Amino acid sequence: MDGTSPPPSDHQEPLKDPISPLDLTPNLASLLDLARRGSWRSILDSAAAPSGSSLLPHQRLALLSFSVLALLRLRRYSHANSALQDIDFSSPDHLFQSYPHLYPDLSGSMIPFSLRFMSCILPIKLGDKPLGLDRLYSLLDFVRSRIRDVREADDANSASLAMWRRREVVVVGAILGVHLGNKDFGVCLDLIKALLDDGYEEDPVLLSKLGYIQMQIGDVAGAKRSFAKVEEVASKQEDNKEVKNLAGRNKALVYLVAKDYISAVREYEECIERDGNDVVAINNKALCLMYLRDLSDSIKVLEGSLERAPTVSLNETLVVNLCSMYELAYVNHSEIKKTLSNWIAQVAPDDFDSSCTRI
Known part of the structure; x- marks a missing residue:
């Protein structure tokens, strides 16, 4: 992990169905539940590997993944970096086949992809x-080499291919x-267009990202074309409210850029x-109302969202915007923000940055 050494393994792994170390790790359900609840400090306690040899190699790596993730979410970056310092991603010690007595029927890397990514x-x-960018590009080369290997294999596995493509x-x-x-907008456009040309031509998220970048460089006509393709995809997926x-948010963005806040x-x-x-639509609706000088309703939109679904709506961006509106609308905004901060302390996950209330 020192210098610019890339995280991917240099050892060619057999093309078999991927086995995740997490699939083989006990108490995984409890760790996943803690992650869903944002209980990152509890994860650090639960994932701490016991001393001695009570854990198998793959189990230690799986628990390390949770620990590093928790440290990242808690913004303890130096501690997370220290936790990864001793991991040599190219070492054969992290291959299942290096331990035939422990894993007689398994082969390939036991390093979770999440560790490579983190x-x-x-x-x-x-x-x-x-x-970081050097390592990301090395990881991208690694992932694409696996995609090529899976595609060229005689017994190509569609599930394996789909997994590597998601990665x-x-x-x-x-x-x-x-x-x-x-x-670096030109680089971004090239990266997205390369994916769109390689089987993702109807991916609504990628098409939307393309449109956002086109907006930023002033290519409004190009953005509208990209957003129109997203609408075409959405029309084919009537039951997919996310798409x-x-x-809908893409259309709203076009109006927003044109300062047509009502539309x-x-x-x-x-x-x-x-x-x-x-949350994105809720937050942006409130901002549009603020631009229309309707602070009262914009505040109601954000407060209503927090009251209705605090675990979903509670994020730093929304809270920052709400506090900014308080500052514009009320003389006693400090007291109102203190009340909000106290409420946040009771319901927020461990990784919530309470300083966003600017008290």
Whole structure:
């Protein structure tokens, strides 16, 4: 993990159905439940590996994955980095076949993909974007080599191929995030178009990302074409409210950029009617109302969302916007924000950044 060494393994792994170490790890259900509830501190306690040799190699790696994830969510990046320092992703010690007496019927890497991915994200969190980006591109090469291997195999496994392709999209998404932060819009367009040309031509999320980038570079006509394709996909998936809401939010964005806030509000309201927990639509509707100088209703929209579904709606962006509206609307906004902060302390997950209330 030192220097620029890439996280992927240098050892070719047999092309068999992938076995996740997490599938073989006891008490996984309890750790997943803690993660769903945002109980990251409890995960650190539960995933702490006991001393001695009571755990198998794959189990230690699985528990390490949960520990590193919890440290990341708690923004304890240096601790997470230290936890990964001793992991050599290229070592044969992390192959199932290196322990035939323990895993007689298994082969391939026992390193969870999440560990590889987090080893790429950590340098970015620690301020070293070039190193993180180098590792992400190395991981993307690794994933694409696995995709080629699966496709070329005589007994090509569709489930395995689908899994590696999902991972490809995840890694590309992380790379896009870094390049967007650097305003490398040309690189972002190339990455997305490459995926669209390789079997993802009807992926609504990728098409939407393409449209967002086109918006940022001033290509409104191109963005509208991309968003229109998302609407076509949504029309084929009548029961998929997530895709329909994505298409609706895209339309609202076009109105928002044109400062047609009334039309944008109408689109966001349709999204909220389909899915009352669409936090993006709720937050953006409130912002549009604020731009229309209707602070009272914009505050009601955000407060109503927090009251109705706190575990879904509670995120830093929404709270920051709500506190900004308090500051604009009320003289005694400090007291109101204190009340909000106290409520957040009772219901928020461990990784919620309470400083967003700006008290």
